[in-house]
Amino acid sequence: MANKAFQKTYTQLEAITKATVSLKATGVSNDELALVDGRLAQVVKTKGELVTLQIFSGTEGIPTNAEVVFLGGAPTLNVSDELAGRFFNAYGEPIDGGPAVEGQTVEIGGPSVNPYKRKQPSQIIPTGIAGIDLNNTLVSGQKIPFFADPDQPYNNVMAQVALRADVDKIILGGMGLTNDDYLYFKHEFEAAGALDKIISFVNTTEQPPVERLLIPDMALSAAEYFAVEKNEKVLVLLTDMTLYADALSIVSNRMDQIPSKDSMPGSLYSDLAKIYEKAVQFPAGGSITIIAVTTLSGGDITHAVPDNTGYITEGQLFLRRDSDIGKVVVDPFRSLSRLKQLVAGKKTRKDHPQVMNAAVRLYADAANAKTKMENGFDLTDYDERTLDFAKDYSNQLLAIDVNLNTTEMLDVTWGLFGKYFQPEEVNIKRELVEQYWPKEN
C-alpha cells in the first residue's frame, strides 16, 4: 500500500477525534482506503467537500498537517492456496516472518449470497462433546457463538471443537486476543499437526481496537476463496465478537451517532448480521461454518451484543460451571442449535430428537427439585431420582471433557433413563421405548 507518485496528497486536516480525522478532499469514494501520516484509514462519511476517515490504529500523535493519500479502493486481501498455514495481522500482512501472499486481489466484505442459491445445510459436524452433538448438534453452514463469561475456558473449548471437527480449513479470526491466548491457539494447532489447514488473522490486545473491525471480513474473504473456488468445508472461528462490537461503538461514538441500547450503534444488528450471514452451504459443495465467541458480563444475555447475536445466529452454546460436579458444562437450557433438526434423527439414530428432549425435561425437573430442596422442602422419591439422574447426566454427557460418538451418547442416555425412571415417566413414543429401553439382565 505504498504511496504512488501520481496520487494527490492532502496536508490540511480540519478535525481530529480519537478515532477519526476530517479533511477537505474531492473525488473520494465511500469505503475507500487512505493513508494518513502513514497509517491506514477508511472513508466513513462525506459531506460536501468534507471527508471523514476512520483511522484503524488510532489518531495518537497525528498532526493537523499530516499527509493524506487516498488509495482508490476498499480494503483487499490476496487470496490463493498460499494462505494455508500462515498468520496475518488485521490488514492481511504476514506476521509469521514469511513472504507476502501472491494471488488474486479481492475486496473484503464482498456481496451476500443470493438466498435462493443457497443449499440447505445437512452435514453434521461432530465434536465428541455431548452437550453439543447430542443436545445442540452442529451442522456445516451454521453460525453459532459460545456465550461465556470471560473466566470460562471458551477459547480452549473452541480450539478443541475446531481440531476434532472434520473440515478442510480452519480460519481463526482473533479480535482482542491476549498474547497468551494467541500463543495458546498457535501451540494447539502446531501440536495437533494441523498447521497446514489453518489460517489465522490476529489482532491482539496490544494492537489498536479499531483495527479489529477488519478481522472478520479478512477471515471470511479467505474462507470464501476456499469454499467457493476449492469447494472446501471451511470452519471460521471468531473470538471475541464482543470486543468487535466494542470497536464499532468507539467509531460510531466518535462520529457523533446517537447510541441505542447499551451505548451500541443503532446498526449493530445489521453490522453483526453482515458477518454471521457469510456462513453458508454453497450448491457446489463448499461451506462456511462460523463458530464465534461472545463474552458476557455476569451471564447477562440481555445486553445488546449477545441479544442481537442471538437473533442472528443459529443458536448459541452456553457454557456454565456446574457446581454439583465441579466441571464446565454446556448448559442444556440456554443452549440451542437451530439447525439440529436437519440432522438429528436423520443423520443420527432415529431416537435422537425424543431422547434429547426427554433428558432435558428430566434435567429441568431436577432443577425444580433442587429449588425445592434449597427452600427446605421435603423431596419426593421422584425428586430424588431426578437429582441423581441430573448428576450422572451432567458428568457423563454435559461436561465438556466428554468425547463420544452420537450413538454412544444415546446409549448412555437410555442407560440413565433405565437406571432412574419408569418408561411412562420419560414421555417418549412407545416404539422407541420398546426398542431402546435397557433390558434387565
Place this chain on the structure above:
Amino acid sequence: MKTTGKVTGIVSNLVTVEANGPVSQNEICFITVGDTKLMAEVIKVNGKNAAVQVFESTRGLKNGDVVEFEDRMLEATLGPGLLSSSYDGLQNDLTTMTGVFLKKGEYTDPLNHEKLWDFTPIAKPGDKVVAADWLGEVKEGWLPHKIMVPFAFKGEYTVKSVVEAGQYNIDKVVAVLTNAEGEDVNVTMWQKWPVKVAVKGYKDKPRPSKIMETGVRAIDTLNPIAEGGTGFIPGPFGCGKTVLQHAIAKQGDADVIVMAACGERANEVVEIFAEFPELIDPHTGRHLMERTTIICNTSNMPVAAREASVYTAMTICEYYRAMGMKVLLLADSTSRWAQALREMSNRMEELPGADAFPVDLSAIISNFYARAGMVILNNGQTGAVTFIGTVSPAGGNLKEPVTESTKKAARCFYALEQNRADQKRYPAVNPIDSYSKYLEYPEIREYLNETIMPGWVEMVERAKNIVRKGKEANDQINILGDDGVPMSYHEVFWKSELLDFVILQQDAFDDIDALCPLERQKYMLDLVMGICERDFTFEDFEECRNFFKELINALRQMNYSEFKSERFYEYQEKLNNLLSNGK
C-alpha cells in the same frame, strides 16, 4: 423532463443529493456508479437537497455521481405469476438472478412476460366498471386469478371490448375501457401500485366474523385469530417464533400465503425453499408452494430494502384480497423493519424517541397493521388479509418500543416465554398472558359455538381458568411445600399440567401432531375438560401426581397417533381404564 442531481454527501447508505428540479417524498431515483445504477428512495427533502436511502451497498460511491429521479414511488408489479415466486424486498425475482452472489445494481423482472395464461373474460362490453372490478380471469395454478381494472384508475369506465377466451401473455391488451371523457385506455394483465399506499377498491371493511384455522392448538383452541384479523408473536430468541410461524404457514386455512422474511436468517428462508415444494396443503391437497409467495430480505441484505419488503408483501396480499381470496401474511420479524427505520432516522440525525427509535414508530406500525382486514368487494364477494407478525424484543423485554407499539395495533397477542422454552414446552406460548380480542366479539363467539360445538367458547374460558388456577396453586406449592398445601392445590395444578401437556404443547416436528385440525382440537379439549371437571380424591400428592402423569402419557400418545385410528382408540381405552380405576 426528468429531475436529475448530484451526490453531495454519503454516510453509509444515506446519501444527500442536490437536485435541479422538483422532487417528491418517497420518489425513486437511480444513482450511477461506474456502469451500475443503484436504486434509492427519497426520505427527506430540505431545499434543493434530498436525503435518499440507497437500497444497495454504497461502497465506491463518490460525491458528484449523477442521480436521475424517476417521478414515481416504489412500486410492486402485480399480475399472474406472483404465486410460487421468490422475491427480494424490492420484488426482484431471486430465481432469475445470475451467479451465486447478489450483484449490485442487478434488478430482475418480477413477472414472466413470455408465459401464456388461459384467459376467460368476465366483463362484457358496455359494463360500467371502477378500479379493482374484475374484467377476466386466468388460472394461476388452481386459483382463479382475476384480471382487474388497475387500482390506479380513477372514476367510472365503460368496457369497450374484452378479448375472447384464449392463451395470452401478460402484456396482451385484454380489455379496452373508455373513461368519462370518452378516451380509450388499454388494460393488460399486469399493473403497478406504490407499495406504501394501501390498496382501496372495495365497498366496505366490516368487523371480522370468522376464525382462521391454523392447526396450532395454542392458537385455534385458546386464542383464535379471525380471518382478516391481526396478531403478533413476540418472544426472545430461541423461543420458537420462526418454527411457530412456519407451522402456521404450512397449515393455515388460506388461499394465498405471503411470507415476508424481513431481516432474518437466510438459512430459514432456505428451509422454506427446500421444504415447501415438497409439502402438501392439508386443505386442498395441492403443493404448498403453489399458494405461496416469498419475499425475502435477509439480515445481510441492504437495510433500506428491508423496510420496503414488508410493504411489498402487504401490497401483494391486498392484490389477491381484491380477487376475493383469503390471504395470510406472515412477517418475520417486524422488529428488524423497525430497526431499519431506526438506522435511517439515526443517520439523518433526527431527534430520537425511546431506545433511539424514530418518534413516529408507533404510528407507522399501526398504519401497517390497519392494512389487514376483511373486505366486501364491489361485487359483494369477500376477501381477507390476515396478518401475523413476529416481534423480536431486545433482551426479551416486552416493555420495549416495538412490542408496545405493536400491542396497540394487533388484536391477538401470542407471548412466547423463555421459561417455557427452557423447559422445552413448545410452542412456548404463554397461556395466561396471551390473548385474542376476537373472543370478545359476539359475532365470533356465536360463530365458534355454531361451527365447533355449542358451549365451546365457555369451555375454552373454563380451560383457561384452570390453567390460571394451576399456576397460582403451583406458586403456593413452591412457597409452602408439597405438604404445606391442601390436596386440592395439587389436583388443580395437575389438571393445569394436563391441559398444558395435551392441549398447549404440540410437537411441530412430529408428522401427525404438527397438524391438528379443528375437529381434532374439539375432540381433545372436550376429552381433557371432561377429566379436568371431575372431582378426584387422592391419598397423597404423590398418588395425584402419578395418576395425572399416566393420564398425560396416554393422552400424548393419542396426540401422536392418527386421529380416530385403531391406535388412537387403543390409548383412549387405556385412558378410560385409568380413569375408571382412579378415584
